[in-house]
Amino acid sequence: MSEWTMLTLVGRDQEGIVAAVTAVLHKEGCQLGETSMMRLGGNFSMMLMLSCGAEVAVLEALSEVAEQFELRLHLDQIEAQLHDHRQANVRVTVHGADRIGLVAEVTAVLAAGGLSVLDLCSDVAGSADKPLYLLQIEGVCELSAEALQLALRAALDEDVQFSVDEIETLLG
Amino acid sequence: MAVLEILKHPDVRLQQVAEPVERFDAALHRFIDDLEQTRLAGPGAVGIAAPQVGEVIQLVIVDISTMKKPHPNHGHLVLINPEIIKWKGHEVGREGCLSVPDFTGNVIRAQQIVLQAQNPQGEVQRFEMQGFEARAVQHELDHLEGMLFLDRLVSRRSDLFARKVFQKKAKNRG
Structure with a gap:
Protein backbone atom coordinates (compact mmCIF):
# COMPACT_ATOMS: atom_id res chain seq x y z
CA MET A 1 0.00 0.00 0.00
CA SER A 2 1.34 3.44 -0.94
CA GLU A 3 1.41 6.14 1.70
CA TRP A 4 -1.67 7.85 0.29
CA THR A 5 -4.93 6.51 -1.04
CA MET A 6 -8.04 8.09 -2.53
CA LEU A 7 -11.26 7.00 -0.87
CA THR A 8 -14.45 7.50 -2.87
CA LEU A 9 -17.89 7.09 -1.28
CA VAL A 10 -21.25 7.59 -2.96
CA GLY A 11 -24.76 7.12 -1.63
CA ARG A 12 -28.16 8.65 -1.17
CA ASP A 13 -27.82 11.96 0.67
CA GLN A 14 -28.58 11.70 4.37
CA GLU A 15 -27.74 13.73 7.43
CA GLY A 16 -24.60 12.65 9.24
CA ILE A 17 -22.66 10.90 6.48
CA VAL A 18 -19.57 13.13 6.74
CA ALA A 19 -19.47 12.96 10.53
CA ALA A 20 -19.89 9.19 10.58
CA VAL A 21 -17.28 8.49 7.91
CA THR A 22 -14.66 10.88 9.27
CA ALA A 23 -15.18 9.57 12.82
CA VAL A 24 -14.26 6.08 11.63
CA LEU A 25 -11.22 7.38 9.74
CA HIS A 26 -10.12 9.34 12.80
CA LYS A 27 -10.48 6.25 14.99
CA GLU A 28 -8.35 4.30 12.52
CA GLY A 29 -5.64 6.95 12.71
CA CYS A 30 -6.08 8.10 9.11
CA GLN A 31 -4.80 11.52 8.15
CA LEU A 32 -7.00 13.39 5.69
CA GLY A 33 -5.49 15.26 2.78
CA GLU A 34 -7.44 17.31 0.29
CA THR A 35 -11.08 16.31 -0.01
CA SER A 36 -14.15 17.10 -2.06
CA MET A 37 -17.59 16.36 -0.69
CA MET A 38 -20.86 17.52 -2.15
CA ARG A 39 -24.46 16.75 -2.88
CA LEU A 40 -25.09 15.87 -6.52
CA GLY A 41 -28.79 15.62 -7.15
CA GLY A 42 -30.13 13.50 -4.30
CA ASN A 43 -26.79 11.78 -3.81
CA PHE A 44 -23.83 12.59 -1.64
CA SER A 45 -20.34 12.04 -3.04
CA MET A 46 -17.10 12.12 -1.11
CA MET A 47 -13.53 11.92 -2.35
CA LEU A 48 -10.88 11.97 0.36
CA MET A 49 -7.12 11.69 0.24
CA LEU A 50 -6.10 9.40 3.09
CA SER A 51 -2.81 8.53 4.68
CA CYS A 52 -3.25 5.64 7.06
CA GLY A 53 -2.28 2.06 7.82
CA ALA A 54 -3.38 -1.04 5.96
CA GLU A 55 -5.88 -0.71 3.13
CA VAL A 56 -7.82 -3.78 4.28
CA ALA A 57 -8.18 -2.40 7.81
CA VAL A 58 -9.66 0.86 6.52
CA LEU A 59 -12.17 -0.92 4.33
CA GLU A 60 -13.16 -3.21 7.20
CA ALA A 61 -13.49 -0.29 9.59
CA LEU A 62 -15.76 1.53 7.14
CA SER A 63 -17.96 -1.46 6.38
CA GLU A 64 -20.38 -0.80 9.24
CA VAL A 65 -20.93 2.87 8.41
CA ALA A 66 -21.14 2.02 4.70
CA GLU A 67 -23.91 -0.46 5.47
CA GLN A 68 -25.70 1.97 7.78
CA PHE A 69 -25.79 4.76 5.16
CA GLU A 70 -25.88 2.45 2.12
CA LEU A 71 -22.67 3.89 0.76
CA ARG A 72 -20.63 2.38 -2.03
CA LEU A 73 -16.94 2.87 -1.49
CA HIS A 74 -13.73 2.48 -3.41
CA LEU A 75 -10.06 2.87 -2.52
CA ASP A 76 -7.17 3.61 -4.90
CA GLN A 77 -3.48 4.04 -4.27
CA ILE A 78 -2.30 7.49 -5.35
CA GLU A 79 0.64 9.84 -5.32
CA ALA A 80 -0.25 12.72 -3.04
CA GLN A 81 1.54 15.73 -4.57
CA LEU A 82 0.47 17.96 -1.72
CA HIS A 83 1.76 21.52 -1.35
CA ASP A 84 2.00 21.80 -5.11
CA HIS A 85 -1.17 23.57 -6.22
CA ARG A 86 -1.38 24.83 -9.75
CA GLN A 87 -2.99 28.23 -10.03
CA ALA A 88 -5.85 28.63 -12.45
CA ASN A 89 -5.46 31.53 -14.86
CA MET B 1 19.81 45.41 3.59
CA ALA B 2 18.55 42.00 4.62
CA VAL B 3 15.89 39.51 3.62
CA LEU B 4 13.68 39.00 6.66
CA GLU B 5 11.79 35.87 7.65
CA ILE B 6 8.15 35.83 6.52
CA LEU B 7 5.82 34.70 9.29
CA LYS B 8 3.44 31.95 8.22
CA HIS B 9 -0.13 31.33 9.31
CA PRO B 10 -1.05 30.29 12.05
CA ASP B 11 1.69 32.38 13.73
CA VAL B 12 -0.21 34.38 16.37
CA ARG B 13 1.87 37.47 15.59
CA LEU B 14 -0.07 37.76 12.33
CA GLN B 15 -3.23 38.28 14.37
CA GLN B 16 -2.00 41.34 16.25
CA VAL B 17 -3.28 44.85 15.55
CA ALA B 18 -0.41 47.03 14.37
CA GLU B 19 0.76 50.12 16.24
CA PRO B 20 1.03 53.51 14.52
CA VAL B 21 4.46 54.65 13.32
CA GLU B 22 5.57 57.77 15.21
CA ARG B 23 9.26 58.20 14.34
CA PHE B 24 10.24 58.69 10.71
CA ASP B 25 13.94 58.19 11.30
CA ALA B 26 16.90 56.32 9.82
CA ALA B 27 15.93 53.11 11.64
CA LEU B 28 12.52 53.20 9.97
CA HIS B 29 14.11 53.79 6.59
CA ARG B 30 16.46 50.82 7.10
CA PHE B 31 13.47 48.66 7.98
CA ILE B 32 11.64 49.81 4.83
CA ASP B 33 14.66 48.78 2.76
CA ASP B 34 14.72 45.34 4.41
CA LEU B 35 10.98 44.89 3.93
CA GLU B 36 11.23 45.76 0.25
CA GLN B 37 14.15 43.38 -0.23
CA THR B 38 12.11 40.67 1.47
CA ARG B 39 9.17 41.32 -0.88
CA LEU B 40 11.41 41.16 -3.93
CA ALA B 41 13.12 37.97 -2.74
CA GLY B 42 9.82 36.07 -2.73
CA PRO B 43 7.56 34.69 -5.46
CA GLY B 44 6.37 37.92 -7.09
CA ALA B 45 4.33 39.59 -4.36
CA VAL B 46 2.81 42.95 -5.26
CA GLY B 47 2.72 43.95 -1.60
CA ILE B 48 4.00 43.19 1.85
CA ALA B 49 3.00 44.37 5.31
CA ALA B 50 5.34 44.96 8.24
CA PRO B 51 3.52 42.45 10.50
CA GLN B 52 4.37 39.70 7.98
CA VAL B 53 7.98 39.96 9.15
CA GLY B 54 7.05 40.32 12.82
CA GLU B 55 7.25 44.13 12.95
CA VAL B 56 3.74 44.96 14.13
CA ILE B 57 3.61 48.55 12.93
CA GLN B 58 1.31 50.32 10.48
CA LEU B 59 3.49 50.12 7.40
CA VAL B 60 2.96 48.37 4.08
CA ILE B 61 4.60 48.39 0.67
CA VAL B 62 2.51 48.08 -2.50
CA ASP B 63 3.80 48.08 -6.06
CA ILE B 64 1.76 46.69 -8.95
CA SER B 65 3.65 48.74 -11.55
CA THR B 66 5.84 45.85 -12.70
CA MET B 67 3.04 43.36 -13.37
CA LYS B 68 3.00 41.59 -16.73
CA LYS B 69 -0.52 42.83 -17.39
CA PRO B 70 -0.61 46.57 -16.65
CA HIS B 71 -3.22 48.11 -14.38
CA PRO B 72 -3.74 51.73 -13.30
CA ASN B 73 -1.31 52.39 -10.47
CA HIS B 74 0.64 54.93 -8.47
CA GLY B 75 4.01 53.17 -8.78
CA HIS B 76 6.02 51.99 -5.82
CA LEU B 77 4.29 52.99 -2.60
CA VAL B 78 5.42 52.91 1.01
CA LEU B 79 2.25 53.54 3.00
CA ILE B 80 2.63 54.43 6.66
CA ASN B 81 -0.29 54.80 9.08
CA PRO B 82 -2.63 54.22 6.12
CA GLU B 83 -6.34 54.73 6.32
CA ILE B 84 -9.04 54.07 3.75
CA ILE B 85 -11.43 56.98 3.92
CA LYS B 86 -13.79 56.10 1.06
CA TRP B 87 -14.97 52.87 -0.52
CA LYS B 88 -17.01 52.35 -3.69
CA GLY B 89 -18.30 49.23 -5.42
CA HIS B 90 -17.16 45.70 -4.87
CA GLU B 91 -15.83 42.79 -6.88
CA VAL B 92 -14.58 39.27 -6.38
CA GLY B 93 -10.93 38.49 -7.08
CA ARG B 94 -8.41 35.73 -6.47
CA GLU B 95 -5.79 36.30 -3.79
CA GLY B 96 -2.86 34.51 -2.24
CA CYS B 97 -0.47 35.55 0.51
CA LEU B 98 3.21 35.15 1.37
CA SER B 99 2.06 34.15 4.86
CA VAL B 100 -0.27 31.41 3.51
CA PRO B 101 1.81 29.46 0.98
CA ASP B 102 0.21 27.17 -1.63
CA PHE B 103 -3.35 28.41 -1.26
CA THR B 104 -5.42 30.94 -3.16
CA GLY B 105 -9.03 31.96 -2.70
CA ASN B 106 -11.72 34.41 -3.73
CA VAL B 107 -12.15 37.61 -1.76
CA ILE B 108 -14.60 40.50 -2.15
CA ARG B 109 -12.91 43.92 -2.11
CA ALA B 110 -13.98 47.46 -2.85
CA GLN B 111 -13.43 48.43 -6.50
CA GLN B 112 -12.41 51.98 -5.70
CA ILE B 113 -10.91 53.51 -2.59
CA VAL B 114 -9.57 56.80 -1.39
CA LEU B 115 -6.52 56.20 0.75
CA GLN B 116 -4.68 58.52 3.09
CA ALA B 117 -1.20 57.59 4.30
CA GLN B 118 2.15 59.04 5.28
CA ASN B 119 5.26 58.49 3.21
CA PRO B 120 8.69 57.60 4.69
CA GLN B 121 9.30 61.29 5.36
CA GLY B 122 6.08 61.52 7.37
CA GLU B 123 4.24 63.62 4.77
CA VAL B 124 0.52 62.94 4.46
CA GLN B 125 -0.58 61.85 0.99
CA ARG B 126 -3.90 60.97 -0.52
CA PHE B 127 -4.53 58.50 -3.35
CA GLU B 128 -7.55 57.58 -5.42
CA MET B 129 -7.16 53.94 -6.37
CA GLN B 130 -9.11 51.37 -8.32
CA GLY B 131 -9.08 47.74 -9.35
CA PHE B 132 -6.00 45.64 -8.73
CA GLU B 133 -4.07 48.35 -6.88
CA ALA B 134 -7.03 49.04 -4.60
CA ARG B 135 -7.27 45.28 -3.97
CA ALA B 136 -3.58 45.04 -3.13
CA VAL B 137 -3.86 47.91 -0.65
CA GLN B 138 -6.92 46.37 1.02
CA HIS B 139 -5.12 43.01 1.27
CA GLU B 140 -2.08 44.62 2.92
CA LEU B 141 -4.11 46.83 5.24
CA ASP B 142 -5.89 43.74 6.54
CA HIS B 143 -2.52 42.60 7.90
CA LEU B 144 -2.41 45.76 10.02
CA GLU B 145 -5.71 44.70 11.59
CA GLY B 146 -4.42 41.19 12.29
CA MET B 147 -6.49 39.72 9.46
CA LEU B 148 -5.63 37.42 6.56
CA PHE B 149 -7.46 36.95 3.28
CA LEU B 150 -8.55 33.61 4.74
CA ASP B 151 -10.84 35.60 7.04
CA ARG B 152 -12.70 36.96 4.00
CA LEU B 153 -12.94 33.93 1.71
CA VAL B 154 -16.02 33.48 -0.40
CA SER B 155 -16.90 30.37 -2.38
CA ARG B 156 -15.13 29.76 -5.65
CA ARG B 157 -18.35 28.30 -6.92
CA SER B 158 -20.77 31.10 -6.22
CA ASP B 159 -19.77 33.90 -8.57
CA LEU B 160 -21.41 32.73 -11.78
CA PHE B 161 -23.63 35.78 -11.94
CA ALA B 162 -21.52 38.12 -9.84
CA ARG B 163 -20.16 40.12 -12.73
CA LYS B 164 -21.68 43.29 -13.98
CA VAL B 165 -24.57 42.76 -16.35
CA PHE B 166 -23.10 44.97 -19.05
CA GLN B 167 -19.83 42.98 -18.97
CA LYS B 168 -21.68 39.70 -19.33
CA LYS B 169 -23.70 40.93 -22.26
CA ALA B 170 -20.59 42.19 -23.99
CA LYS B 171 -18.83 38.86 -23.52
CA ASN B 172 -21.77 36.84 -24.75
CA ARG B 173 -21.62 38.56 -28.08
CA GLY B 174 -18.10 36.98 -28.32
Whole structure:
Protein backbone atom coordinates (compact mmCIF):
# COMPACT_ATOMS: atom_id res chain seq x y z
CA MET A 1 0.00 0.00 0.00
CA SER A 2 1.34 3.44 -0.94
CA GLU A 3 1.41 6.14 1.70
CA TRP A 4 -1.67 7.85 0.29
CA THR A 5 -4.93 6.51 -1.04
CA MET A 6 -8.04 8.09 -2.53
CA LEU A 7 -11.26 7.00 -0.87
CA THR A 8 -14.45 7.50 -2.87
CA LEU A 9 -17.89 7.09 -1.28
CA VAL A 10 -21.25 7.59 -2.96
CA GLY A 11 -24.76 7.12 -1.63
CA ARG A 12 -28.16 8.65 -1.17
CA ASP A 13 -27.82 11.96 0.67
CA GLN A 14 -28.58 11.70 4.37
CA GLU A 15 -27.74 13.73 7.43
CA GLY A 16 -24.60 12.65 9.24
CA ILE A 17 -22.66 10.90 6.48
CA VAL A 18 -19.57 13.13 6.74
CA ALA A 19 -19.47 12.96 10.53
CA ALA A 20 -19.89 9.19 10.58
CA VAL A 21 -17.28 8.49 7.91
CA THR A 22 -14.66 10.88 9.27
CA ALA A 23 -15.18 9.57 12.82
CA VAL A 24 -14.26 6.08 11.63
CA LEU A 25 -11.22 7.38 9.74
CA HIS A 26 -10.12 9.34 12.80
CA LYS A 27 -10.48 6.25 14.99
CA GLU A 28 -8.35 4.30 12.52
CA GLY A 29 -5.64 6.95 12.71
CA CYS A 30 -6.08 8.10 9.11
CA GLN A 31 -4.80 11.52 8.15
CA LEU A 32 -7.00 13.39 5.69
CA GLY A 33 -5.49 15.26 2.78
CA GLU A 34 -7.44 17.31 0.29
CA THR A 35 -11.08 16.31 -0.01
CA SER A 36 -14.15 17.10 -2.06
CA MET A 37 -17.59 16.36 -0.69
CA MET A 38 -20.86 17.52 -2.15
CA ARG A 39 -24.46 16.75 -2.88
CA LEU A 40 -25.09 15.87 -6.52
CA GLY A 41 -28.79 15.62 -7.15
CA GLY A 42 -30.13 13.50 -4.30
CA ASN A 43 -26.79 11.78 -3.81
CA PHE A 44 -23.83 12.59 -1.64
CA SER A 45 -20.34 12.04 -3.04
CA MET A 46 -17.10 12.12 -1.11
CA MET A 47 -13.53 11.92 -2.35
CA LEU A 48 -10.88 11.97 0.36
CA MET A 49 -7.12 11.69 0.24
CA LEU A 50 -6.10 9.40 3.09
CA SER A 51 -2.81 8.53 4.68
CA CYS A 52 -3.25 5.64 7.06
CA GLY A 53 -2.28 2.06 7.82
CA ALA A 54 -3.38 -1.04 5.96
CA GLU A 55 -5.88 -0.71 3.13
CA VAL A 56 -7.82 -3.78 4.28
CA ALA A 57 -8.18 -2.40 7.81
CA VAL A 58 -9.66 0.86 6.52
CA LEU A 59 -12.17 -0.92 4.33
CA GLU A 60 -13.16 -3.21 7.20
CA ALA A 61 -13.49 -0.29 9.59
CA LEU A 62 -15.76 1.53 7.14
CA SER A 63 -17.96 -1.46 6.38
CA GLU A 64 -20.38 -0.80 9.24
CA VAL A 65 -20.93 2.87 8.41
CA ALA A 66 -21.14 2.02 4.70
CA GLU A 67 -23.91 -0.46 5.47
CA GLN A 68 -25.70 1.97 7.78
CA PHE A 69 -25.79 4.76 5.16
CA GLU A 70 -25.88 2.45 2.12
CA LEU A 71 -22.67 3.89 0.76
CA ARG A 72 -20.63 2.38 -2.03
CA LEU A 73 -16.94 2.87 -1.49
CA HIS A 74 -13.73 2.48 -3.41
CA LEU A 75 -10.06 2.87 -2.52
CA ASP A 76 -7.17 3.61 -4.90
CA GLN A 77 -3.48 4.04 -4.27
CA ILE A 78 -2.30 7.49 -5.35
CA GLU A 79 0.64 9.84 -5.32
CA ALA A 80 -0.25 12.72 -3.04
CA GLN A 81 1.54 15.73 -4.57
CA LEU A 82 0.47 17.96 -1.72
CA HIS A 83 1.76 21.52 -1.35
CA ASP A 84 2.00 21.80 -5.11
CA HIS A 85 -1.17 23.57 -6.22
CA ARG A 86 -1.38 24.83 -9.75
CA GLN A 87 -2.99 28.23 -10.03
CA ALA A 88 -5.85 28.63 -12.45
CA ASN A 89 -5.46 31.53 -14.86
CA VAL A 90 -8.77 31.25 -16.68
CA ARG A 91 -12.42 30.72 -15.74
CA VAL A 92 -15.07 29.60 -18.20
CA THR A 93 -18.75 29.80 -17.34
CA VAL A 94 -21.41 28.38 -19.63
CA HIS A 95 -25.15 28.37 -19.25
CA GLY A 96 -28.03 27.50 -21.48
CA ALA A 97 -30.94 25.18 -22.06
CA ASP A 98 -29.95 21.71 -20.93
CA ARG A 99 -29.16 19.31 -23.74
CA ILE A 100 -27.05 16.24 -24.31
CA GLY A 101 -23.44 16.91 -25.31
CA LEU A 102 -22.93 20.42 -23.98
CA VAL A 103 -20.10 19.52 -21.57
CA ALA A 104 -18.41 17.40 -24.24
CA GLU A 105 -18.60 20.22 -26.78
CA VAL A 106 -17.26 22.85 -24.40
CA THR A 107 -14.44 20.75 -22.98
CA ALA A 108 -13.43 19.56 -26.46
CA VAL A 109 -12.86 23.18 -27.48
CA LEU A 110 -10.97 23.90 -24.27
CA ALA A 111 -8.82 20.78 -24.59
CA ALA A 112 -7.99 21.69 -28.19
CA GLY A 113 -6.94 25.08 -26.85
CA GLY A 114 -4.57 23.43 -24.41
CA LEU A 115 -6.59 24.18 -21.28
CA SER A 116 -5.88 21.89 -18.35
CA VAL A 117 -8.98 21.66 -16.14
CA LEU A 118 -8.27 22.15 -12.44
CA ASP A 119 -11.86 22.43 -11.26
CA LEU A 120 -15.15 21.78 -13.00
CA CYS A 121 -18.59 21.79 -11.52
CA SER A 122 -21.94 21.79 -13.20
CA ASP A 123 -25.51 22.11 -12.09
CA VAL A 124 -28.90 21.37 -13.53
CA ALA A 125 -31.18 24.23 -12.51
CA GLY A 126 -34.44 25.58 -13.89
CA SER A 127 -37.43 23.26 -13.82
CA ALA A 128 -38.10 19.71 -14.97
CA ASP A 129 -39.82 20.92 -18.13
CA LYS A 130 -37.25 23.66 -18.81
CA PRO A 131 -33.93 22.49 -17.35
CA LEU A 132 -31.04 24.93 -17.35
CA TYR A 133 -27.45 23.72 -17.47
CA LEU A 134 -24.73 25.69 -15.68
CA LEU A 135 -21.06 24.89 -16.06
CA GLN A 136 -18.11 26.48 -14.29
CA ILE A 137 -14.56 25.54 -15.22
CA GLU A 138 -11.26 26.83 -13.91
CA GLY A 139 -8.01 25.82 -15.50
CA VAL A 140 -4.53 26.64 -16.71
CA CYS A 141 -4.14 27.69 -20.31
CA GLU A 142 -1.44 29.38 -22.34
CA LEU A 143 -3.97 30.67 -24.85
CA SER A 144 -5.49 34.04 -24.01
CA ALA A 145 -9.03 34.34 -22.68
CA GLU A 146 -9.89 36.15 -25.93
CA ALA A 147 -8.64 33.23 -28.04
CA LEU A 148 -10.66 30.73 -26.01
CA GLN A 149 -13.66 33.03 -26.31
CA LEU A 150 -13.39 33.03 -30.10
CA ALA A 151 -12.93 29.25 -30.25
CA LEU A 152 -16.01 28.67 -28.09
CA ARG A 153 -18.10 31.12 -30.10
CA ALA A 154 -17.18 29.33 -33.30
CA ALA A 155 -18.04 25.91 -31.88
CA LEU A 156 -21.15 26.49 -29.79
CA ASP A 157 -24.72 27.18 -30.81
CA GLU A 158 -25.89 30.79 -30.56
CA ASP A 159 -28.29 29.99 -27.73
CA VAL A 160 -25.46 28.87 -25.43
CA GLN A 161 -24.22 31.77 -23.35
CA PHE A 162 -20.73 31.77 -21.99
CA SER A 163 -17.95 33.96 -20.69
CA VAL A 164 -14.21 33.46 -20.46
CA ASP A 165 -12.37 35.46 -17.84
CA GLU A 166 -8.75 35.72 -16.98
CA ILE A 167 -8.03 34.94 -13.32
CA GLU A 168 -5.34 37.24 -12.04
CA THR A 169 -4.09 36.14 -8.64
CA LEU A 170 -2.91 38.84 -6.29
CA LEU A 171 -0.03 37.77 -4.06
CA GLY A 172 0.47 40.01 -1.06
CA MET B 1 19.81 45.41 3.59
CA ALA B 2 18.55 42.00 4.62
CA VAL B 3 15.89 39.51 3.62
CA LEU B 4 13.68 39.00 6.66
CA GLU B 5 11.79 35.87 7.65
CA ILE B 6 8.15 35.83 6.52
CA LEU B 7 5.82 34.70 9.29
CA LYS B 8 3.44 31.95 8.22
CA HIS B 9 -0.13 31.33 9.31
CA PRO B 10 -1.05 30.29 12.05
CA ASP B 11 1.69 32.38 13.73
CA VAL B 12 -0.21 34.38 16.37
CA ARG B 13 1.87 37.47 15.59
CA LEU B 14 -0.07 37.76 12.33
CA GLN B 15 -3.23 38.28 14.37
CA GLN B 16 -2.00 41.34 16.25
CA VAL B 17 -3.28 44.85 15.55
CA ALA B 18 -0.41 47.03 14.37
CA GLU B 19 0.76 50.12 16.24
CA PRO B 20 1.03 53.51 14.52
CA VAL B 21 4.46 54.65 13.32
CA GLU B 22 5.57 57.77 15.21
CA ARG B 23 9.26 58.20 14.34
CA PHE B 24 10.24 58.69 10.71
CA ASP B 25 13.94 58.19 11.30
CA ALA B 26 16.90 56.32 9.82
CA ALA B 27 15.93 53.11 11.64
CA LEU B 28 12.52 53.20 9.97
CA HIS B 29 14.11 53.79 6.59
CA ARG B 30 16.46 50.82 7.10
CA PHE B 31 13.47 48.66 7.98
CA ILE B 32 11.64 49.81 4.83
CA ASP B 33 14.66 48.78 2.76
CA ASP B 34 14.72 45.34 4.41
CA LEU B 35 10.98 44.89 3.93
CA GLU B 36 11.23 45.76 0.25
CA GLN B 37 14.15 43.38 -0.23
CA THR B 38 12.11 40.67 1.47
CA ARG B 39 9.17 41.32 -0.88
CA LEU B 40 11.41 41.16 -3.93
CA ALA B 41 13.12 37.97 -2.74
CA GLY B 42 9.82 36.07 -2.73
CA PRO B 43 7.56 34.69 -5.46
CA GLY B 44 6.37 37.92 -7.09
CA ALA B 45 4.33 39.59 -4.36
CA VAL B 46 2.81 42.95 -5.26
CA GLY B 47 2.72 43.95 -1.60
CA ILE B 48 4.00 43.19 1.85
CA ALA B 49 3.00 44.37 5.31
CA ALA B 50 5.34 44.96 8.24
CA PRO B 51 3.52 42.45 10.50
CA GLN B 52 4.37 39.70 7.98
CA VAL B 53 7.98 39.96 9.15
CA GLY B 54 7.05 40.32 12.82
CA GLU B 55 7.25 44.13 12.95
CA VAL B 56 3.74 44.96 14.13
CA ILE B 57 3.61 48.55 12.93
CA GLN B 58 1.31 50.32 10.48
CA LEU B 59 3.49 50.12 7.40
CA VAL B 60 2.96 48.37 4.08
CA ILE B 61 4.60 48.39 0.67
CA VAL B 62 2.51 48.08 -2.50
CA ASP B 63 3.80 48.08 -6.06
CA ILE B 64 1.76 46.69 -8.95
CA SER B 65 3.65 48.74 -11.55
CA THR B 66 5.84 45.85 -12.70
CA MET B 67 3.04 43.36 -13.37
CA LYS B 68 3.00 41.59 -16.73
CA LYS B 69 -0.52 42.83 -17.39
CA PRO B 70 -0.61 46.57 -16.65
CA HIS B 71 -3.22 48.11 -14.38
CA PRO B 72 -3.74 51.73 -13.30
CA ASN B 73 -1.31 52.39 -10.47
CA HIS B 74 0.64 54.93 -8.47
CA GLY B 75 4.01 53.17 -8.78
CA HIS B 76 6.02 51.99 -5.82
CA LEU B 77 4.29 52.99 -2.60
CA VAL B 78 5.42 52.91 1.01
CA LEU B 79 2.25 53.54 3.00
CA ILE B 80 2.63 54.43 6.66
CA ASN B 81 -0.29 54.80 9.08
CA PRO B 82 -2.63 54.22 6.12
CA GLU B 83 -6.34 54.73 6.32
CA ILE B 84 -9.04 54.07 3.75
CA ILE B 85 -11.43 56.98 3.92
CA LYS B 86 -13.79 56.10 1.06
CA TRP B 87 -14.97 52.87 -0.52
CA LYS B 88 -17.01 52.35 -3.69
CA GLY B 89 -18.30 49.23 -5.42
CA HIS B 90 -17.16 45.70 -4.87
CA GLU B 91 -15.83 42.79 -6.88
CA VAL B 92 -14.58 39.27 -6.38
CA GLY B 93 -10.93 38.49 -7.08
CA ARG B 94 -8.41 35.73 -6.47
CA GLU B 95 -5.79 36.30 -3.79
CA GLY B 96 -2.86 34.51 -2.24
CA CYS B 97 -0.47 35.55 0.51
CA LEU B 98 3.21 35.15 1.37
CA SER B 99 2.06 34.15 4.86
CA VAL B 100 -0.27 31.41 3.51
CA PRO B 101 1.81 29.46 0.98
CA ASP B 102 0.21 27.17 -1.63
CA PHE B 103 -3.35 28.41 -1.26
CA THR B 104 -5.42 30.94 -3.16
CA GLY B 105 -9.03 31.96 -2.70
CA ASN B 106 -11.72 34.41 -3.73
CA VAL B 107 -12.15 37.61 -1.76
CA ILE B 108 -14.60 40.50 -2.15
CA ARG B 109 -12.91 43.92 -2.11
CA ALA B 110 -13.98 47.46 -2.85
CA GLN B 111 -13.43 48.43 -6.50
CA GLN B 112 -12.41 51.98 -5.70
CA ILE B 113 -10.91 53.51 -2.59
CA VAL B 114 -9.57 56.80 -1.39
CA LEU B 115 -6.52 56.20 0.75
CA GLN B 116 -4.68 58.52 3.09
CA ALA B 117 -1.20 57.59 4.30
CA GLN B 118 2.15 59.04 5.28
CA ASN B 119 5.26 58.49 3.21
CA PRO B 120 8.69 57.60 4.69
CA GLN B 121 9.30 61.29 5.36
CA GLY B 122 6.08 61.52 7.37
CA GLU B 123 4.24 63.62 4.77
CA VAL B 124 0.52 62.94 4.46
CA GLN B 125 -0.58 61.85 0.99
CA ARG B 126 -3.90 60.97 -0.52
CA PHE B 127 -4.53 58.50 -3.35
CA GLU B 128 -7.55 57.58 -5.42
CA MET B 129 -7.16 53.94 -6.37
CA GLN B 130 -9.11 51.37 -8.32
CA GLY B 131 -9.08 47.74 -9.35
CA PHE B 132 -6.00 45.64 -8.73
CA GLU B 133 -4.07 48.35 -6.88
CA ALA B 134 -7.03 49.04 -4.60
CA ARG B 135 -7.27 45.28 -3.97
CA ALA B 136 -3.58 45.04 -3.13
CA VAL B 137 -3.86 47.91 -0.65
CA GLN B 138 -6.92 46.37 1.02
CA HIS B 139 -5.12 43.01 1.27
CA GLU B 140 -2.08 44.62 2.92
CA LEU B 141 -4.11 46.83 5.24
CA ASP B 142 -5.89 43.74 6.54
CA HIS B 143 -2.52 42.60 7.90
CA LEU B 144 -2.41 45.76 10.02
CA GLU B 145 -5.71 44.70 11.59
CA GLY B 146 -4.42 41.19 12.29
CA MET B 147 -6.49 39.72 9.46
CA LEU B 148 -5.63 37.42 6.56
CA PHE B 149 -7.46 36.95 3.28
CA LEU B 150 -8.55 33.61 4.74
CA ASP B 151 -10.84 35.60 7.04
CA ARG B 152 -12.70 36.96 4.00
CA LEU B 153 -12.94 33.93 1.71
CA VAL B 154 -16.02 33.48 -0.40
CA SER B 155 -16.90 30.37 -2.38
CA ARG B 156 -15.13 29.76 -5.65
CA ARG B 157 -18.35 28.30 -6.92
CA SER B 158 -20.77 31.10 -6.22
CA ASP B 159 -19.77 33.90 -8.57
CA LEU B 160 -21.41 32.73 -11.78
CA PHE B 161 -23.63 35.78 -11.94
CA ALA B 162 -21.52 38.12 -9.84
CA ARG B 163 -20.16 40.12 -12.73
CA LYS B 164 -21.68 43.29 -13.98
CA VAL B 165 -24.57 42.76 -16.35
CA PHE B 166 -23.10 44.97 -19.05
CA GLN B 167 -19.83 42.98 -18.97
CA LYS B 168 -21.68 39.70 -19.33
CA LYS B 169 -23.70 40.93 -22.26
CA ALA B 170 -20.59 42.19 -23.99
CA LYS B 171 -18.83 38.86 -23.52
CA ASN B 172 -21.77 36.84 -24.75
CA ARG B 173 -21.62 38.56 -28.08
CA GLY B 174 -18.10 36.98 -28.32
